[in-house]
Amino acid sequence: MKILGIQVLRGPNIWSINRKKLIQMRLDLEDMEQRPTNLIDGFRERIEKLIPSLYSHRCSKSAPGGFLLRVEEGTWMGHVIEHIALEIQTLAGMDTGFGRTRQTKTDGIYNVVFSYTEEKAGVYAAESAVRIAEALIDNKEYDLEHDIQKMRELRESERLGPSTGSIVDEAIARDIPWIRLNKSSLVQLGYGKNQVRFRATMTERTSSIAVDIAGNKDETKRLLNDAAIPVAKGITASTLEDVYEAIKRVGFPLVFKPLDGNHGKGATINVKNEEEAVAAFHYAKEYSRRIIIESFITGHDFRVLVIDHKMVAAALRVPAHIKGDGKSTIQELIDLENADPRRGYGHENVLTEITVDRDTEDLLEKKGYTLATVAPIGEIVFLKSTANLSTGGTSIDVTDQVHPQNVFNCERISRIVGLDICGIDIMAQNLTEPLTDNGGVVLEVNAAPGFRMHLAPSEGLPRNVAAPVIDMLYPPGKSARIPIIAVTGTNGKTTTTRLIAHIVKNNGSRVGFTTSDGIYVQNTLLMKGDTTGPFSAEFILKDPTVEVAVLETARGGILRAGLGFNKCDIGVVTNIQEDHLGISDINNLDDLTRVKSVIIGAVKRNGWAVLNADNSYCLKIAQSADCNIAYFSMDEKNPTIKEHSKKGGISAIYENGFITIKKGDWKIRVEKATHIPLTFNGSVAFMIQNVLAATLTTFLYGCKTEDIKLSLETFIPSAAHTPGRMNVFKFKDFKILVDFAHNPDGFNGIKDYLATVDATEHVGVISGTGDRRDEDIIETARIAAQMFDKVVICQEKYLRGRTQQELINLLITGLKEIKPDIAIEVNNNGEECMKNLVTHAKSGSFITILSDTIDNAIQKATYYLDKELESK
Numbered sequence: 001m002k003i004l005g006i007q008v009l010r011g012p013n014i015w016s017i018n019r020k021k022l023i024q025m026r027l028d029l030e031d032m033e034q035r036p037t038n039l040i041d042g043f044r045e046r047i048e049k050l051i052p053s054l055y056s057h058r059c060s061k062s063a064p065g066g067f068l069l070r071v072e073e074g075t076w077m078g079h080v081i082e083h084i085a086l087e088i089q090t091l092a093g094m095d096t097g098f099g100r101t102r103q104t105k106t107d108g109i110y111n112v113v114f115s116y117t118e119e120k121a122g123v124y125a126a127e128s129a130v131r132i133a134e135a136l137i138d139n140k141e142y143d144l145e146h147d148i149q150k151m152r153e154l155r156e157s158e159r160l161g162p163s164t165g166s167i168v169d170e171a172i173a174r175d176i177p178w179i180r181l182n183k184s185s186l187v188q189l190g191y192g193k194n195q196v197r198f199r200a201t202m203t204e205r206t207s208s209i210a211v212d213i214a215g216n217k218d219e220t221k222r223l224l225n226d227a228a229i230p231v232a233k234g235i236t237a238s239t240l241e242d243v244y245e246a247i248k249r250v251g252f253p254l255v256f257k258p259l260d261g262n263h264g265k266g267a268t269i270n271v272k273n274e275e276e277a278v279a280a281f282h283y284a285k286e287y288s289r290r291i292i293i294e295s296f297i298t299g300h301d302f303r304v305l306v307i308d309h310k311m312v313a314a315a316l317r318v319p320a321h322i323k324g325d326g327k328s329t330i331q332e333l334i335d336l337e338n339a340d341p342r343r344g345y346g347h348e349n350v351l352t353e354i355t356v357d358r359d360t361e362d363l364l365e366k367k368g369y370t371l372a373t374v375a376p377i378g379e380i381v382f383l384k385s386t387a388n389l390s391t392g393g394t395s396i397d398v399t400d401q402v403h404p405q406n407v408f409n410c411e412r413i414s415r416i417v418g419l420d421i422c423g424i425d426i427m428a429q430n431l432t433e434p435l436t437d438n439g440g441v442v443l444e445v446n447a448a449p450g451f452r453m454h455l456a457p458s459e460g461l462p463r464n465v466a467a468p469v470i471d472m473l474y475p476p477g478k479s480a481r482i483p484i485i486a487v488t489g490t491n492g493k494t495t496t497t498r499l500i501a502h503i504v505k506n507n508g509s510r511v512g513f514t515t516s517d518g519i520y521v522q523n524t525l526l527m528k529g530d531t532t533g534p535f536s537a538e539f540i541l542k543d544p545t546v547e548v549a550v551l552e553t554a555r556g557g558i559l560r561a562g563l564g565f566n567k568c569d570i571g572v573v574t575n576i577q578e579d580h581l582g583i584s585d586i587n588n589l590d591d592l593t594r595v596k597s598v599i600i601g602a603v604k605r606n607g608w609a610v611l612n613a614d615n616s617y618c619l620k621i622a623q624s625a626d627c628n629i630a631y632f633s634m635d636e637k638n639p640t641i642k643e644h645s646k647k648g649g650i651s652a653i654y655e656n657g658f659i660t661i662k663k664g665d666w667k668i669r670v671e672k673a674t675h676i677p678l679t680f681n682g683s684v685a686f687m688i689q690n691v692l693a694a695t696l697t698t699f700l701y702g703c704k705t706e707d708i709k710l711s712l713e714t715f716i717p718s719a720a721h722t723p724g725r726m727n728v729f730k731f732k733d734f735k736i737l738v739d740f741a742h743n744p745d746g747f748n749g750i751k752d753y754l755a756t757v758d759a760t761e762h763v764g765v766i767s768g769t770g771d772r773r774d775e776d777i778i779e780t781a782r783i784a785a786q787m788f789d790k791v792v793i794c795q796e797k798y799l800r801g802r803t804q805q806e807l808i809n810l811l812i813t814g815l816k817e818i819k820p821d822i823a824i825e826v827n828n829n830g831e832e833c834m835k836n837l838v839t840h841a842k843s844g845s846f847i848t849i850l851s852d853t854i855d856n857a858i859q860k861a862t863y864y865l866d867k868e869l870e871s872k
Contacts (some may be wrong), residue, residue: 001077001134002028004109006126008119011534011562014594015113017601019098020562023085025112025126026104029077032137033108038074046136047071047080050144054087076101077133078110085114085122085129088144092151093344094121104585111585121154152345161185163201163451170466176480177566179542189473190480191565192512192546196473200448201421203473210418214447215260217292220417224442227416229409232427232441234294243281246293247274253296256280258288268362269385270296276366283358297427297441301387303395304402304424304431305454305465306414308472311407313454313463314431315395317387320354324375330364331356331371334383342458343392351458354392359385388450395453397460398431405434413445420472423449482546484565485697488553488599489574489612490592491746492690493532495725496574497552499678499694502721503711504548507703512546514539516554516740517723521546533557537564555595559584563602571599571627572610572697574690576617577745583771593617603627608700610693613640613651630700632692634685636662652696654688659712661699670695671709677716683756684726686749687717719858726753729861731868734841735759736861742769742851743776747783750848754787760844764788765833767853768807770800777807781814784850790823791815794833794853804828830854838864 004026011020037043047054048068057067067083082099089096098115116122128147135142160168164185171178171189179188185200197204202211213219218236225231235246236259246254254277257267266287268280284291305313322333334354337343343351356371360383364370367381375381387393402410406426414422428440435441454463474480485504487497494515501513505522512521514536519527521543527536532554540549541564553563576593586592600609600621606628611618613631619640622629632652633641641651641662648664654673661668673682676691691712698708717726724740741750754762766784768777784791793811795804808826815822827833834854837847849857 001030001032001130003127003130004028006123007560008116008123009562010119011564011566012598012602013558013562014598015100016098017598019115020566021116021119021122022098022113022562023116023122023126025081027078027081027110027112027130029108029110032077036074036076037071037080040137042139043136044068044072046139047084050132050136050142051084051087051091053091054083057083057087059083076110077137078103078112081126081129081133082112082114084132085112085125088128088132088148089116089121089125089151092121092148092155094118094151094155105587118155118158120158121151124151124154149345156345158183160187161200161450162455163448164199166451166455166464166466167198167201167469170464170470171480174470174474176470176474177541179538181542188542189470191484191541192482192549193510193544194479194482195542195544198469198473201451201469202448203420203469205420205472206447207418207420211447213417214419214422214445217257217259217444218290220445221292223416224413224445227412229413229416230435230441232294232297232443234292237281237291237293238289240278240281242291243277243293244274247277250293250295254280255292255294255296256284257292258284259290259292260288267386268359270366279362297439297443299427299429299440302398302426302428302431303449303453304406304410304426305422305449305451306410306419306424307421307465307468309411309414309420310468311402311410312399312468313397313465314399314402315453315457315460316398317389317453318394318396319382319384319387320392320394321380321382321384322375324377324379324381326377327374329372329374330369330381333375333381334371351394352390352392354383356383359391389452390450394458397454397457397463399454399461399463402431403434405436406431409435413442417445419445419447421449421469422446481567482541483548483570483701484541484568485548485550485570485572485701486553486563486565486568486599486602487551487572487574487693488555488558488596489572490577490579490743491741491749492574492686492693493552493554494740495678495687495722496572496690496693496697497550498722499690499712499715500572500697501550502715503694503698503703503708504550504701506711506714507698507707510545510547511550512540512543512548513550513552515552530554534561534564541565553599555586555592556584558595558598559586563598566602567604567607568599568602569604569607570610570697570700571603571607572693573597573599573612573618573621574693575612575615575745577615577743578776579743579745579772581773581776589617590620593620597621597624600625600627608697610697610700612689612693613638613644614689630696632689632696634689634692636660650696650700652692652699654692657682659688659691659695661696661705668705670705671712676712678712678722678726680717680726680753684749684753686746686752687726719862723858724852727858727861729865731838731841731865733843734845734847736837737846737848738857738861739848739850740852742780743772744779744783747780747787747850750850751783751787754846754848757846759846761790761842761846762788763790763792763837763841763845763847765792765794765837765847765849765853766811767793767795767798767851768811769798769851770802770807774810777810778814778817780851781811782818784811785815785818785822788822788848790825792825792827792833792837794827794830796828796830796833796853796855798851830857831860834860834864 007024009022059067078101082101094117096115100113221231254271266284301317338353423446425443454465501511505511514531519531532552608628609625613633630650636653636655651662658669673679727738729736
């Protein structure tokens, strides 16, 4: 078997609107296409032995063991690999269960699709599943545990930490979109101007001064002491002389910890003599230049969490430890403790595995123990000096036991230090009494405190501490989203997108939009190129200045990675025509419709689908749409429009020369087509369709018809407003039209327009695109022959796996089918071709450059036009 490609889908896609995180693996079964599982001796027994948990997979039998029964009856290897990929992810701590396996039009080639939780682990699962299947087929041993451990490591290196993840999960539960801004824990919640950012448990509201104070334990102690908060007695040391001074002033036992350390790194507790003090000092110096030395307070280690200056949780933290049984060694008891199913690798479970490090060895040495020591029955042997969960500690929820005075002081502390989210470490016998009564002290205050001990305590009630974070960032009435208008279709996407953006911008909103020629914010080009995929959509949604997003969304991006957003307010499908067929398993218009319908599937339930009532494939999309529907049509007598109007529906129609909004039986005339520059005096039908789509969309968005009218009148077809779309350059003796028409439907639109243009000669410049079907290339040439007296073939680029001559021959075939004697010139040098066109143009001729055949044709035409004007 051979993996032909692996794609990572990150948004709504052709397989699922709601399951956004999918791996799509293109797999060639090769010889295995002829060998389903029932023809492979012992395959059922081997797969069940290697992965017994596959028994839980119900498959189409809808019962446990269903998948294994399918294997016994006979199923193809792509289906087997799908299930293996899902199960090994589950075994690696990533429980996920959606899968689809579908054969393509090519025998033996399948799309194996399955869900993932962490991207790199999902890709690894795809590759591993194929290796496992091959080993099972060949009856070879396979080290499954190696792959599972590798996926655990990939998961831990990639996943959000438990604190960050809990905030993201809470946001998702509230339908707040999120974007990960780096490989670590920097996250954006919301879109555009309504976004907020946080990193771990620090938010954009967190004061940098407060973080600086909390990071300086000495400064924190001083501020708290001045505010009558009980703190441990101690000093700051940077030399051994300071250590001896601390011993003299504070007295044993002592605690040593780095001034700016975290997670308990470099700390040593219960230091009882000078030798231990010197060792503890040098150990702490590995983590910080300055060391806090303070009296060792006996009691329990508590963490109080305060969010938005309100106490939300408290936990008793217990360092990693074992309990002696009088017969097992300490190492054996550690192994036994790590076998607890609640413990796992990294953050995969409630508790973390206990590892032996220097801290462990030092604590044992102080007791005269080693890992081989057998501890007496009932003795508690602590293995870490701090109670951090990341080092194997445990936590017990005590939120409901905190005395009101302690609550009051903890909330004061958050304001004294100035942290919106802070963790307060307290050493005390309990929190049920005021610290001033039981001798408890505040040890330190933490910026970016971990949430894990509160989210999943080993004992007590779990606390959803992420909820108050979201409450703080998005209080009632504050929206996390901005309006998103997504535009797709075969032809007219870019012009419609630009026109919608123009109308919305003129209505007072700051608009970010993506097109096939670049990314724009308020008409400022920020990134040039074909920007119609998910990366470009995300670019706009990450921009904090954008108030409305208008996103051209092409087929390629949807197939490659899914949508770059999870929901939109309005989805527009301009039309569905023959183009890009035969590419990426899109073989006919039904396949293409399935791709384009992803946009409509992502529309909110109370949002709008704007569809072309004159296009039968758009009408198919309407049948499955789960949102409001509005139609546009060139014919008010269109049966769909008539039926829609009877039900009180909204539509946009072209009637009596007017662009008209129709609500039920009522008509609202917006503007006469001849007054709209984009329609070229009402002569270009496909431009009228684009105007209808944009007018309807902006009306539904909430623009007033008089404002739409004014915007339609001020949107000029030009290289500035619509680059590559009906750009006409008027020279003294001739004209040049540049248009990006690149498929039969687009060519027909240009043909209809040229029929209204008087010219002494119509000259066309065309080319083919290598990844299109032969019949598509030939058909564009046939249409070209119908509208041009002379054709120049400029096949400078877009070869895409073919030779220049192949494409030229196909174009000549189509041209000569219609006009055997048509004048044909071949010039594959764009610079030279453009120069010849301008230099030798006949008086009164009309030159049409199609399909972006000449690189930077707009700039070149502008150059020659400027040159002509300068010579006057």
